Amino acid sequence: MVRSRSFFFSNHRGVILANVILTRVNNKDKILMKFLKAFLLISAIALISLSSTLAFENKLVGYWSFDEGKGSPKDASGNENHGKIAGEPRWVDGKFGKALEFDGKDDHIVVKDHPTLDFTKNLTIMAWFMPKEVMTKRRMMSKNDSIFVMFDFGDSNTIDLLVKPNNDFVESKTSDWKVDQWYHFAGTYDGKFLRLYVDGKLEGEKKYGEGIAPSDLDFWIGGDDYGRPTDHFPGIIDEVRIYKHALNENQIQKVKEAPAMLQADGNSTTIWGAIKSLQ
Missing domain, CATH: 2.60.120.200 (Jelly Rolls)
Incomplete structure (x- = not known):
């Protein structure tokens, strides 16, 4: 079963919207779960980097x-x-x-x-x-x-x-x-x-x-x-x-x-x- 949910990360510089896929898996879906974990990790790192990069935009x-x-x-x-x-x-x-x-x-x-x-x-x-x-x-x-x-x-x-x-x-x-x-x-x-x-x-x-x-x-x-x-x-x-x-x-x-x-x-x-x- 696959569900999609949106999360908002905010600070004083703005708002970041990330669309995250939540998945309930059985044993046959372990490959998909590994992919999703990797995707979420990379996205989190990118969001942190982006937030600090944009400090000068104001x-x-x-x-x-x-x-x-x-x-x-x-x-x-x-x-x-x-x-x-x-x-x-x-x-x-x-x-x-x-x-x-x-x-x-x-x-x-x-x-x-x-x-x-x-x-x-x-x-x-x-x-x-x-x-x-x-x-x-x-x-x-x-x-x-x-x-x-x-x-x-x-x-x-x-x-x-x-x-x-x-x-x-x-x-x-x-x-x-x-x-x-x-x-x-x-x-x-x-x-x-x-x-x-x-x-x-x-x-x-x-x-x-x-x-x-x-x-x-x-x-x-x-x-x-x-x-x-x-x-x-x-x-x-x-x-x-x-x-x-x-x-x-x-x-x-x-x-x-x-x-x-x-x-x-x-x-x-x-x-x-x-x-x-x-x-």
């Missing part, structure tokens, strides 16, 4: 997955930092779901300034991107007078995280970027160090304790608001996330590979479809 202040496929990009962080499209970026297939392709001339997204997007001591900014051209001084994301994620193609061929007011920056070791290939970028600041990760691996670190300048300017994706068309990024951008928290390498690796398993909802987090993703 620091998520902006998340643009671009999975709408039309209209305006929505912020899924719960902070309503929705974007407005400028120019004519194209909806295309992304690393996960849909994404936006920018022409490198005037295409960009504008997210209006909001207190949740002001950074001073703690920051993680990340995205998947696919360059369509290799050019210098292209801004992928920016909040002028505060932070820039920019490509130094043509000079050192690196990707940089630059912060104001002193224009301090940390750069990648990677310099051989391929057109039409996906890469993941993450830049962090914890009040003491700027760090830069490419494809989940630490590539740059710089001591910096002077903080990030606050800015009342808008956050841009695909360019910056200095009005220079040559600053715009030519390529595809997907899964942009901003945290008021410096994620570590392990956290960045998990988020970059399974971005859709986390769905922020105000100050709580709903976890769904996660066990299979993390096993």
